[in-house]
Amino acid sequence: MTATQLGRFGPYGGRYVPETLMHALEELASVYDAARNDPRFWAELEALLKNYVGRPTPISAVPRLSAQVGAQILLKREDLNHTGAHKINNTLGQVLLAQRMSKRRIIAETGAGQHGVATATVCARFGLECVVYMGEEDMRRQRLNVYRMELMGATVVPVTSGTRTLKDATNEALRDWVSNVTSTHYIIGSVVGPDPFPRLVRDFQSVIGREARAQMLEQVGRLPSMVVACVGGGSNAMGIFTAFLNDKSVKLVGVEAAGEGMQTQKHAATLGAGRPGVFHGSMSYLLQNADGQVQPAHSVSAGLDYPGVGPEHAYLKDTGRVLYEAVTDREALDAFAALSRLEGILPALESAHAIAWVMQAKRASDELILINLSGRGDKDVAMVAELTGATL
Amino acid sequence: MSENASPIAARWRALGKSRALIPYLTAGFPTFAASLDAIQSVASAGADFIEVGVPFSDPLADGPTIQRTTQTALEHGMTVPRVLELVRKADAPVPVIIMTYLNPVLSYGAQRFAQDAREAGAAGVLLTDLPAGADPAVEQAVTGSSLALIRLVAPTTDDARLRGALAGASGFVYLISRLGVTGARDTVPPDLDAQVQRVRATTRLPVAVGFGIGTPAQAAAAARSADGVVVGSALMDALARDGLSGVQQLTRELAAAVHG
Numbered sequence: 001m002t003a004t005q006l007g008r009f010g011p012y013g014g015r016y017v018p019e020t021l022m023h024a025l026e027e028l029a030s031v032y033d034a035a036r037n038d039p040r041f042w043a044e045l046e047a048l049l050k051n052y053v054g055r056p057t058p059i060s061a062v063p064r065l066s067a068q069v070g071a072q073i074l075l076k077r078e079d080l081n082h083t084g085a086h087k088i089n090n091t092l093g094q095v096l097l098a099q100r101m102s103k104r105r106i107i108a109e110t111g112a113g114q115h116g117v118a119t120a121t122v123c124a125r126f127g128l129e130c131v132v133y134m135g136e137e138d139m140r141r142q143r144l145n146v147y148r149m150e151l152m153g154a155t156v157v158p159v160t161s162g163t164r165t166l167k168d169a170t171n172e173a174l175r176d177w178v179s180n181v182t183s184t185h186y187i188i189g190s191v192v193g194p195d196p197f198p199r200l201v202r203d204f205q206s207v208i209g210r211e212a213r214a215q216m217l218e219q220v221g222r223l224p225s226m227v228v229a230c231v232g233g234g235s236n237a238m239g240i241f242t243a244f245l246n247d248k249s250v251k252l253v254g255v256e257a258a259g260e261g262m263q264t265q266k267h268a269a270t271l272g273a274g275r276p277g278v279f280h281g282s283m284s285y286l287l288q289n290a291d292g293q294v295q296p297a298h299s300v301s302a303g304l305d306y307p308g309v310g311p312e313h314a315y316l317k318d319t320g321r322v323l324y325e326a327v328t329d330r331e332a333l334d335a336f337a338a339l340s341r342l343e344g345i346l347p348a349l350e351s352a353h354a355i356a357w358v359m360q361a362k363r364a365s366d367e368l369i370l371i372n373l374s375g376r377g378d379k380d381v382a383m384v385a386e387l388t389g390a391t392l
Numbered sequence: 393m394s395e396n397a398s399p400i401a402a403r404w405r406a407l408g409k410s411r412a413l414i415p416y417l418t419a420g421f422p423t424f425a426a427s428l429d430a431i432q433s434v435a436s437a438g439a440d441f442i443e444v445g446v447p448f449s450d451p452l453a454d455g456p457t458i459q460r461t462t463q464t465a466l467e468h469g470m471t472v473p474r475v476l477e478l479v480r481k482a483d484a485p486v487p488v489i490i491m492t493y494l495n496p497v498l499s500y501g502a503q504r505f506a507q508d509a510r511e512a513g514a515a516g517v518l519l520t521d522l523p524a525g526a527d528p529a530v531e532q533a534v535t536g537s538s539l540a541l542i543r544l545v546a547p548t549t550d551d552a553r554l555r556g557a558l559a560g561a562s563g564f565v566y567l568i569s570r571l572g573v574t575g576a577r578d579t580v581p582p583d584l585d586a587q588v589q590r591v592r593a594t595t596r597l598p599v600a601v602g603f604g605i606g607t608p609a610q611a612a613a614a615a616r617s618a619d620g621v622v623v624g625s626a627l628m629d630a631l632a633r634d635g636l637s638g639v640q641q642l643t644r645e646l647a648a649a650v651h652g
Contacts, residue, residue: 014526014527015523015526016494016521016522016523016526016527017521017523018452018453018520018521018523018544018546018568019523019524019544019545019546019548019549019557019568020453020546020547020548020568020571020572021548022523022546022548022549022553023546023548023549023550023553024548161459162449162450162463167450168450171450171451171452174452175452175453175455175572175573178452178453178571178572178573179571179572179573180571181548181571182548182571277495277498277499278493278494278495278498278521279450279495280450280452281521286495288495288499290499291471291472291496291499291500292448292472292495292496292497292498292499292500293448293449293466293495293496294449294450294495
């Protein structure tokens with residue numbers, strides 16, 4: 001494979017970064033390629049996922065929600081992972097790569113704080129220095145996660161530039177990496193960024209779909225007719241979709257954040273309303289104006305509030321293998337409330353977007369729908385209370 | 393156009409053994425009109441080449457100064473067509489190099505950008521987030537026009553990459569003097585001379601250094617090793633603080649330091 005094809009998904013992906021970072025990306029790619037073919041690497045990771053994270057996560061039937069929708073629905077319970085979301089699948093994999101590169105300083109960006117918490121967690125576990133960049137606006141929305149990171153010894157750096165959200169936190173993390181690249185590994189939290197990050201994060205997250213596919217066959221006796229996941233950068237979606245890509249009978253649906261509505265400028269539906277461009281190191285769909293300036297995204301969910309999207313999603317959209325839809329803040333908040341009341345499960349506001357899309361239509365009784373519940377909603381309780389006028 | 397016929401090569405020949413001062417200015421900061429004046433001021437105050445920066449919403453290789461200037465320029469309505477208009481109107485007496493992140497160029501159309509930039513009077517283009525080999529189609533759009541494709545190399549660029557990057561370079565080589573983003577620092581890196589010699593061993597093109605050079609003393613130190621010295625953030629700070637007279641004064645001092 002030549003350098004120009006490396007890390008491409010059709011025309012998307014690639015390595016669009018300042019020259020200073022090229023050496024680190026080449027090193028990471030070569031260390032990852034070696035690790036990928038080393039059974040000891042996977043054995044170590046699998047042991048950690050089992051004994052530290054608590055994998056495998058179950059699939060749960062949700063009878064009351066199913067009755068309301070009319071189809072049989074199951075949830076893949078990534079919310080039950082240690083730290084409360086799927087993010088730790090990736091941070092554990094990457095921290096093992098950082099060890100192989102002898103890098104003792106870790107940086108990360110975070111939106112909702114789940115990736116920041118998952119990074120702080122593995123840094124504490126392995127005794128590494130940890131710096132997390134977080135938009136000032138997101139720190140306000142997710143105070144609890146900021147404190148969790150600090151309890152685990154991480155330094156959380158407020159980002160005050162631009163929109164003060166995930167996009168600007170990522171800029172600041174990349175600036176740190178350019179400055180400290182020889183000592184530091186950047187644990188990107190989603191299937192975004194320059195090659196090899198999109199494929200590496202996908203591979204670490206694909207444990208979700210591998211487990212879920214086997215669990216469906218074993219416990220339900222058939223594959224789902226549809227798999228649904230929310231898409232911000234797109235790591236939980238790639239994580240669950242990858243195992244089903246070759247199952248032609250399984251419809252795959254990615255749900256983006258329509259924010260205050262697709263007819264407004266205040267949404268984060270990159271695949272629904274963007275066009276291809278280069279952002280944060282790769283070619284993909286991008287929310288941008290006519291002059292190629294990146295447009296601020298908006299979502300009630302900090303983890304989806306991002307104007308870019310992983311390049312493999314761009315490819316899966318163009319090929320038609322995955323259908324990308326969007327639901328509004330309002331619909332996601334309603335789904336958050338519904339799942340809490342009907343099933344006793346508080347979903348992360350991100351995951352609530354996937355629930356909301358499934359709840360939108362009356363569905364056929366023979367439909368078997370698997371939803372990736374990518375994280376738990378504890379972090380969102382204060383935010384939801386504020387939005388609904390409740391006092392805590 | 394052959395390398396020898398390019399305005400950049402002609403300028404280096406005219407310089408002879410003298411070193412070059414290469415000021416960077418954010419297009420449209422603080423306004424279109426003031427930016428036009430700034431280009432003319434630095435040209436008359438001793439600039440040998442001028443880098444004109446296209447503002448971008450997410451300047452991830454830039455420090456606080458250029459983050460601020462580009463944001464201001466965008467707030468004042470700067471766009472790629474307006475940058476080209478600025479270059480055309482400035483009609484600078486020295487070669488102009490457009491420095492830009494890739495996405496505004498892709499959005500405009502890479503081939504169309506290269507043609508229109510040349511027609512506006514630019515001599516070269518420098519793409520901050522397009523490392524050598526990352527996108528041959530974009531590189532061909534630039535090299536297929538008569539614009540010089542200025543390549544950036546870094547302290548982390550290993551020898552194999554260095555050879556590959558410089559194989560397709562023209563105009564001069566921009567050596568990033570240190571790891572990090574743009575912005576003034578206290579000292580010039582101690583290994584700068586070794587870095588420059590490493591690049592010289594791989595190319596016959598002139599070598600300019602930038603990132604973190606802001607004072608006349610630093611510029612003089614850098615010019616002892618390199619053929620050209622790029623100064624950006626310090627000039628933009630001067631422009632923001634003291635206006636046109638500030639940028640002109642600093643350019644004169646830098647030019648004296650670099651030209652020796």
